Amino acid sequence: MQAFKKYWKIFWRFRKLELMRMMEYRGDFLFWALVSILWTGFNFFFFSLILRVSDTVAGWTADEMYLLLGTFTLLDAFTWTFFYQNMQRYTRHVFTGSLTMLLTKPISTIFLLTTSSNSFNNIFRFLIGCAAIVISLHRMEITPSISSVVLYFFALMAAALFIYAIWFMASTLSFWIEKLDNINEIIPGLRRVMQVPRGVFAGAASVLFTVLLPISLVASVPSEILLQKAETKWVVWLFVSSFLSLLLARKFFYFAIKRYSSVGN
Amino acid sequence: MSQPVITVSNLKKHFTVYKKQPGLLGSIRSLWHREYETVAAVDDISFTINQGEIVGFIGQNGAGKTTTLKMLSGLLYPTSGSVSVLGYNPWNRKSAFQKQFSLVLGQKNQLWWDLPAIETFLLNQAIYDIPEAQFRKTLNKLVNLLDVKDSIQIQVRKLSLGQRMKCELIAALLHNPKVLFLDEPTIGLDVVMQKTLRDFISEYNREFGATVILTSHYMDDVKELCKRVIMIDHGKKIYDGLLSNIISKYARNKTLSLVFSESVTKKSLTEFGTVKNWNGSSATLLVSRKEATKIAARLLESLPVQDLNIEEAPLEAIIREVFGNKAKSA
Structure with missing residues (x-):
């Protein structure tokens, strides 16, 4: 309990430091906030074009698709807020040797690498995502039960942890591949897979993106929970794969740290 | 302890x-x-x-x-x-x-x-x-x-x-x-x-x-x-x-700083050690560390020495020499 309190306190101190830093560079914040809003707007616009020529996408109606996009936007804003900068820093720490300073601290290095930074640029995307979910549910005249809403948030959390785990493992490769800046573009590149219904994928792609690397489940399964059409096996697989990938990410990090050679000084 | x-x-x-x-x-x-x-x-x-x-x-x-x-x-x-x-x-x-x-x-x-x-x-x-x-x-x-x-x-x-x-x-x-x-x-x-x-x-x-x-x-x-x-x-x-x-472990030489009451030639100093500086009225000699005291006594006897100082080589120079020698032998 004492340890949890300590980590909780440090987590919020990091948020405070980042908030202070953001206020030092408010122009940068406003610009990136605008870029992220535009990006989200273009994304909705792109799918609206598809839905004009096709009534459904893999069996999902337009309103269901907007619910899925809303869920994806929430998830994406969250991962962009907490993971992108930290993973960029992680690979840079390994490359420049500044990981040294983190490793001497009497606190989990994974915690430091994962939580020390964040951005606030995506805060408006949270609001857009929430608005898309509420409006689409209203249009479909669906009032989800409290248990569905609770399960939805747990599923979103599991999805975020799954993305975190695979991103962290990819960044951990920087212990072997010295300059790995672009790894931080590969995981976001998979976002195209996340924002379409899992039914879009067939054959080998389906096995790859729903079973082996279940990235197509991260927005689809929570959305299906709200739409009351979720299949139990996929809900369970989302939670199980998140848990397993987190364990694997942790083991991989401790394996990698043994071959850390720092850099010359 | x-x-x-x-x-x-x-x-x-x-x-x-x-x-x-x-x-x-x-x-x-x-x-x-x-x-x-x-x-x-x-x-x-x-x-x-x-x-x-x-x-x-x-x-x-x-x-x-x-x-x-x-x-x-x-x-x-x-x-x-x-x-x-x-x-x-x-x-x-x-x-x-x-x-x-x-x-x-x-x-x-x-x-x-x-x-x-x-x-x-x-x-x-x-x-x-x-x-x-x-x-x-x-x-x-x-x-x-x-x-x-x-x-x-x-x-x-x-x-x-x-x-x-x-x-x-x-x-x-x-x-x-x-x-x-x-x-x-x-x-x-x-x-x-x-x-x-x-x-x-x-x-x-x-x-x-x-x-x-x-x-x-x-x-x-x-x-x-x-x-x-x-x-x-x-x-x-x-x-x-x-x-x-x-x-004491690595220094091979000591430095003798000499001031003379009369001008002395450079040649007259070479038999005592390596002449680092000389201008007639003063000179600096590098001499074997073990022999430094004896050489100083001989200098006082044979040359018109007005002032004499025996100095250890600077630590920086000794360490430079230690690593220099190691690098050459590597």
Whole structure:
């Protein structure tokens, strides 16, 4: 309990430091906030074009698709807020040797690498995502039960942890591949897979993106929970794969740290 | 007799490094074929350090000093050998161990660049579980000792190198570490700031009984702070003992400075030793260390000597010569 309190306190101190830093560079914040809003707007616009020529996408109606996009936007804003900068820093720490300073601290290095930074640029995307979910549910005249809403948030959390785990493992490769800046573009590149219904994928792609690397489940399964059409096996697989990938990410990090050679000084 | 705080036995660290052939062709070749070689950064080093000692690590660039410090801090896993610091195996990275030591790398920083240093201090207070009263007391003491009361409220990126280094030291010492690894803490600082930091390290060692390992390329740092030095060359320990004994072990010559009452020729001096300087009325001779007293007596008898001084060679010159000879023989 004492340890949890300590980590909780440090987590919020990091948020405070980042908030202070953001206020030092408010122009940068406003610009990136605008870029992220535009990006989200273009994304909705792109799918609206598809839905004009096709009534459904893999069996999902337009309103269901907007619910899925809303869920994806929430998830994406969250991962962009907490993971992108930290993973960029992680690979840079390994490359420049500044990981040294983190490793001497009497606190989990994974915690430091994962939580020390964040951005606030995506805060408006949270609001857009929430608005898309509420409006689409209203249009479909669906009032989800409290248990569905609770399960939805747990599923979103599991999805975020799954993305975190695979991103962290990819960044951990920087212990072997010295300059790995672009790894931080590969995981976001998979976002195209996340924002379409899992039914879009067939054959080998389906096995790859729903079973082996279940990235197509991260927005689809929570959305299906709200739409009351979720299949139990996929809900369970989302939670199980998140848990397993987190364990694997942790083991991989401790394996990698043994071959850390720092850099010359 | 104080207890050993640091015990190092047969410590080795080998790195595999990639050897790139020069030029564009070399880069293209390296795409499918890379040559690697194993470098012994630390090669079978053993020593013990007692509580409260300040020990200087001396060696050329790439000698293995920082690699040793990183292994003592638990950052690098050794190829073989064992280390105990404060009774802990550093590679287990126990929180209880990490709360008792600090590593300061002169070329790396832990301060948050865009924020005032006080914010990093507060973060370290949370990370190291420092109680509020102890934190305030230690912070006030360190801030006063280093005279940075105003600097800690200013964004780190706007501080001078000297002010920043002082703040780095405060960040590293807030938890009152029992063991301090200082890797070139005065690098890039002007002589006044170097002196301030040296005085501070000495004061910290006295007040807290801290054990300190210091690496520095500035001999003034070593001379002022360390009674004992460990010399490392190409990963091997070549000397471990009192700084003052380096002179008796490695210095081959002494310098005789002579002032004459009448002009003497250069030729008349050559039979006594190597003439370094000569202008007729004064001269400087390099003579064998063992024979220095006898040669001085002979000079007084045979030449019109008005004043004579026998001096040891400067420590810097001796160390330069030691590493120079090793490099030639390598």
